[in-house]
Amino acid sequence: MQTIISERQGIAQIVTLNRPQQRNAISLQMVDELLQQLELAEQDPALRALVLRGSGGNFCAGGDIGDMLTAQQSAADGDSDAFYRLNRRFGELLQQFNRTPLVVIAVLDGAVMGGGFGLACTADIAIATGNTKFALPETRLGLPPAQIAPFVVRRVGLSQARRLALSGATVDAQLALAIGLVHQVVDGQDGLEQAVESQLQAIRACAPNALATTKQILLASANLPGDEELSMVLDQGAQAFAAAIQSHEGREGARAFVEKRAAEWQS
Structure with a gap:
């Protein structure tokens, strides 16, 4: 790995963008290495x-000009x-991080722009320092945020996505928190x-x-257009629940609750 650093820390893999x-x-090399690590x-x-x-004090300032x-x-x-292949390859990265069964935590600091903004929107949990700055500057460069847009809309809603993408303006961490782009802002x-x-x-x-x-069910629940699709997701959810409650995890969780002890995965 030449563009990222990856290390194990208990139940988590810590992956650091390192340019x-x-x-x-x-x-493109970073995209490949991130997908391999995932x-x-x-x-x-x-x-x-x-x-x-x-x-180096930044999360990600966007796409690489060299590519x-x-x-x-x-x-x-x-x-x-x-250009199609270049752009679509990045979209594949966003898709894979969005739907991974792992819980993705984005740790944000400094610049979070363009592609970095999109990557942050695929995280399940996003934490930012107070000095983090967010922007979708593509339109100021004469480009659309083509692969990023769907993930931004899902994260902050169409109205806020329009404001961010159609102005290219930079927003601070407190505004990012207010619109749901991040979940927590901390000091330093x-x-x-x-x-x-x-x-x-x-x-x-x-x-x-x-x-x-649970993550699979939540993703399937997003943007459901009608009752038929909702019923399908609820049917799938019931099947997943029935399987889970009869699994080793489900039985162990019930026993731990009754016995007032930590479940085996908590030790």
């Missing part, structure tokens, strides 16, 4: 969370799909570390399979 000189701009983490049954953060220049040259050489690095550890402690108290199933 500080470029404010952790997301290159796949490895998903295969580890002992992991329940993935913590995503940036090095765009390379695509521009390819397009000039006759490759009409060069010490506050950030304490908040992350508090979230991981809470996740440790939750059963691994129950976490994954």
